Amino acid sequence: MLVAAAVCPCPPLLVPEVAAGAAPELDVARTACADALGVLAAARPDLLVVVGPTDESAGGPYAAGAPGSFRGYGVDVDVRLGGDSAQQLDRILPLSLAVGAWLLDRARWSGPVEGLGISEDLSPGLCAESGRELGSRAERVALLVMGDGSACRTLKAPGYLDERAADFDALAARALGDADVQTLKALDKALADELKAAGRAPWQVLAGAAENADLEGRLLYEDAPYGVGYFVATWS
Template sequence: MLVAAAVCPAPPLLVPEVAAGAAAELADARTACSDALAVLAASRPDRLIVVGAADEDHRGRYPQGARGSFRGFGVEADVRLGEGEEGPRPLPTSLAVGAWLLRHARWGAAPVEGLGVGEPLEPERCLQAGRDLAAGEERLALLVMGDGSACRTVKAPGYLDERSAAFDAAAARALGTADTAALAALDAGLAQELKAAGRAPWQVLAGAAESAGLDGRLLYEDAPYGVGYFVAAWS
């Protein structure tokens, strides 16, 4: 059963070594992520699963100990999902950022695993994946990594799309109020057009939390670099 969840953005720039001179620009987001992880720790879970977007080669489950790297961003920095054997394949970037957040927070409250979710995955399959994760009696916590629209300004990765502000506002409301129905209703096609990499992970969360009765709080909302970033805590 799901007892708590934290929602965090997944840009590699959250990692100070990657951001370098721009590290201070996301300091408030890092602080909010640390606050959300404290909510997870306080829930005393038996297991934590980090959920994030992944390409075709990185979809599926990752065991505790799986390793990720930011070498592709010019930084010799490695991370792991807790202690354990390394695993057969590297973490996708979203889960690597999650692993860095856990290390930064000195996570030790429960064993950690990962789940990479394909961005094109249909909403109902995302919801069912979440239901499957939350089935059983163990106390489960989720760290859900995902960004909103990448089309908020003309300098955004996806340029400016006037639909992006409304999409992000709806996502922020749903994340801030733990509204699973609203998350489930996010339009997958529109999300893909707006390059919103958080849609599928958020809908996995919606499935896991359908009957959990959790309350939500939005801890951070901004669109630096023209991308919607949100931090929320559900407990």
């Protein structure tokens, strides 16, 4: 059963070495993420699953110890999901899960952990079903849910300005802050795709996992510093 969840954004710029001179711009977001992971630790889950958006080929489960890297951004930073592993694991974490692994390493997470890549093409119904399956994996399950809002908030945003983006992000932020399962389930996939909102699928996985959990939400951070909606929330 789901006992806690943390929702965090997944830009590689969260990693200070990637952000370089711009690193201070996301200090508040990093602090909020650390606070959110503290809520997960306090829940003492039997299993933590990091859920993040991927393309179709990178979907599916990732074992503890799966490696990830930010070398593609010109920095010598490698991570492993849940820390070091003696196993030789060849499946490389997608970027969203690599950012999640970095957050866990920063928080010195030591409990059982796995990863799940969710294709951004997955339908809302199948996302919710994946969440229900996750919630049944152990007596006490926690989720670290990685995902961004719209990438169309400003003229300089990755997806350019779309007038619908602010309303979409406001709706998502309220739902995440209120632990509003039904509103998250009802997020429109087509609109989310048009607005390049990579968090839609992972948020709907969370909604499925939390259907009968009766959790309360709290929004810790909401901003769009680079024209992309970033949210940090906790459910417990």
